[in-house]
Amino acid sequence: MSPLTLGDQRDPALEHAAALVARAWRGFDEAREIETVPSSELLARLREELPESPGDVIADLDFAADVLDASLAQARPRYFAYIGSSGLEVGALADLLAHSYDINLALDARGATQLERQAIDWLAAFLGFPAATGSFTSGGTISNITALAAARERALPGSRSTGMLGRPAAMYCSAEAHYSVTRAAELLGIGRDNVRDIAIDSRRRMDPMDLARHIDSDIAAGITPIAVVATAGTTLTGAVDPIGAIADVCEPRGVWLHVDGAYGLPAAAAPTSAPLFAGLERADSLGVDAHKWMFVPKACSAVLVRDKANLAAVFSHNEDYIPHEDDELNAVDVTLEYSRPLRALKLWLALRVHGAQAFRTAIEANLAQARLLYGLAEAHPEFQTRDHEPQLSIVPIRHVLPGCHDIDRHNEYLCRAMQHDGRVYISPAVIDGRTWLRPCFTNFRTTSDDVRVALLVAAELGSTICSEH
Numbered sequence: 001m002s003p004l005t006l007g008d009q010r011d012p013a014l015e016h017a018a019a020l021v022a023r024a025w026r027g028f029d030e031a032r033e034i035e036t037v038p039s040s041e042l043l044a045r046l047r048e049e050l051p052e053s054p055g056d057v058i059a060d061l062d063f064a065a066d067v068l069d070a071s072l073a074q075a076r077p078r079y080f081a082y083i084g085s086s087g088l089e090v091g092a093l094a095d096l097l098a099h100s101y102d103i104n105l106a107l108d109a110r111g112a113t114q115l116e117r118q119a120i121d122w123l124a125a126f127l128g129f130p131a132a133t134g135s136f137t138s139g140g141t142i143s144n145i146t147a148l149a150a151a152r153e154r155a156l157p158g159s160r161s162t163g164m165l166g167r168p169a170a171m172y173c174s175a176e177a178h179y180s181v182t183r184a185a186e187l188l189g190i191g192r193d194n195v196r197d198i199a200i201d202s203r204r205r206m207d208p209m210d211l212a213r214h215i216d217s218d219i220a221a222g223i224t225p226i227a228v229v230a231t232a233g234t235t236l237t238g239a240v241d242p243i244g245a246i247a248d249v250c251e252p253r254g255v256w257l258h259v260d261g262a263y264g265l266p267a268a269a270a271p272t273s274a275p276l277f278a279g280l281e282r283a284d285s286l287g288v289d290a291h292k293w294m295f296v297p298k299a300c301s302a303v304l305v306r307d308k309a310n311l312a313a314v315f316s317h318n319e320d321y322i323p324h325e326d327d328e329l330n331a332v333d334v335t336l337e338y339s340r341p342l343r344a345l346k347l348w349l350a351l352r353v354h355g356a357q358a359f360r361t362a363i364e365a366n367l368a369q370a371r372l373l374y375g376l377a378e379a380h381p382e383f384q385t386r387d388h389e390p391q392l393s394i395v396p397i398r399h400v401l402p403g404c405h406d407i408d409r410h411n412e413y414l415c416r417a418m419q420h421d422g423r424v425y426i427s428p429a430v431i432d433g434r435t436w437l438r439p440c441f442t443n444f445r446t447t448s449d450d451v452r453v454a455l456l457v458a459a460e461l462g463s464t465i466c467s468e469h
């Protein structure tokens, strides 16, 4: 037997791994008061040399679990930094299964390929994006680049072969679009300098009139518009660009509309927030990260397009080692990535096991938590809020303590103090030159009590550190 099987240790290792996973899940059920940080012994072991001879799988699994326990886990209910996730239990089980079979979706994988298609159809139905086709990708970045590559080929047919030939082209998004949009422009030969920053309104949403002005002046100057990227949930404040009004600008001008919904798009399925996403069905493509607000473990993003022909136009190709049968497209003829694991399984299994309604309910709960924090902070004499209620689940707040002279520095230090304290994990954000605490709620384990604790901890530590700077 190969030394690379677990042999007699297989069943004990599986049982032990299951016990470790169960322990982790129990540990995520409630917040812990103190975060475990890596001990010096653990750090020393993480500098050990490459092992040449076999170790003990049980002991090594324990060591791995210790390392993970001393890591920042987004699955914990009071992880409110950046845009977190949840490591949904059934999603983790699906990953174990998928990785055990190690199926590759670069080509037709029979059952798994059909399963991915069904998961794409379910996701499209969940979001309200009809007639979609698409694929699962490694993240919002790749979903955006995939869609924008198709947009470039539609706007400049043949550019995948010839390059840009010096033809000037431009893309359009609000100044608050995610950097992956700019990165796509860099990689696709459009150029970062040709990404137009469209003005935003008081709620930080793209201004469609300004968009129309930019596109029209580019067209008049002989510059080809490649695509407009509407952000459905900006990373900074959770603003949702007005998709319908943006589609009104794109359609008559024949410009591709991509919706970057990496963070926020699942909220299109929640009744409270659905109206914000009106017009989504008019987009040419969208990207959504199921590993953010659909709670499944990383990495699980999806790119959906209205017309499969657009993907084939930019990605189809011939390789001698991948023959086409009966002119059928292979998966790699419509995807940017080649080897692809079965990322769809975790979303598919989660939807089967929990049902779509459970996801809508969990998203609604996060939206309510955002409103709760906004209300509590607004009513608190030491906290400042934004002028408008949060559109989604990001709630920037500022600790404004009388006697504290440099409020920006104070909030920056407060964030650090909270991260060090360990009860609540929060990240800062700079909005219009001012530093804010920027909690974001995307975890089904978070409770209203966790939200209250976040504000209490911020007030408590804020008062303590103010005297120190």
Ligand SMILES: Cc1ncc(COP(=O)(O)O)c(C=O)c1O
Pocket (backbone or CB within 6 Å): 083, 138, 139, 140, 141, 142, 178, 180, 231, 233, 234, 235, 260, 261, 262, 263, 289, 301
């Ligand atoms: C709006 C938006 N787009 C794209 C991305 C990039 O997604 P990923 O990190 O999955 O590549 C993010 C990440 O936070 C995001 O918020």
